[in-house]
Amino acid sequence: MAWAVWFTGLPGSGKTTVARETEKQLASAGIRVRRLELDQIRKVITPEPKYTEEERRMAYAALAYMAKLLTDEGINVLIDATGNLRQYREVARRLIPDYAEVYVRCPMDLSMEREAHRKASHAPRNIYEKGKTGKSQTVPGLNVPYEEPLEPLVIVDTSKKLPEESGKQASEAILKKLGGSHG
Template identity: 30%
Template sequence: MSEPNGTPAEWQGGTVWLTGLPSAGKTTIARGLAERLRSAGHRVQVLDGDEVRAALSAELGFSKEDRDTNVRRIGYVAGLLAGHGVTVLVPVIAPYALSRAAVRDLHAERGVPYLEVHVATPVEICADRDVKSLYAKQAAGELSGLTGADDPYEAPVDPDLRIDTQHQTADESVRQVRALLTERGLS
């Protein structure tokens, strides 16, 4: 049975929030998973933290309050999309536990599935990867407020999944998240 737009009637969306330090591998995992889910016929949207910040929160800085506002905005958009049957993958640092809890609560209020995945890559590994040269800029004194370096990151205490990317390939990490989705009935 299908809805008028061709989507299976039993289709259920949900949000998969990938949190971790800069250069932990969040976006790599989200994009790899999105590709697999799309090839299996799922409606998928990746809400990359940097891209969404530029579009929805360009006026915000990087204070604790501004980071909180940015995370809540992204969470709101993710919840809207997920409520309409889209699997939303959100690779966002989201350094503060209260902000992440607020997003989880918003999803719960709407009855929308929400999974938190902690991409638990040690800061030393992230600094070696340094995809955006943020750690190098911070070390050179050109940047301050870098999460995990000179700004706090509150690691999730009880995420739905914790991935130790330093011990596995990106493909193995993608398979872990996909297995979680299958286990929870979201794929």
């Protein structure tokens, strides 16, 4: 049976980097996965996002449903999305029998520093700066809550580990708990 694992953490914590490294580690172990990156999917679902509570609820529900469809087809899924409220992630938990979360922990100050210097085109830029100056009132951890997972499969601390180490830690936890469904 296929599984889904949600990589959650503050913006700038390293979710995408760790999810990509985990994907590489799993591939080298012969495990096929599909990574769903909300920042990419959002470009289709909400091309001009407002990041309202209603919009977030819809985007996360759509993301969870996409993951469910893939797991129903035997494809393992890595979900790369902040999912700042537990209720967003709970939708995926209800839909997908073999579901877990990886908490990508990083202190707010380091997340802010990383996000300010991020070169990736896949994610919105300068969100913390916009949140601090009042241009945005919806920045997780700054203007709106970020709720840590209550029972993550594993916590990877990206302030203490390199991306490769974090990906290895996450992939080992996934293989141990969810098994090696080759999808």
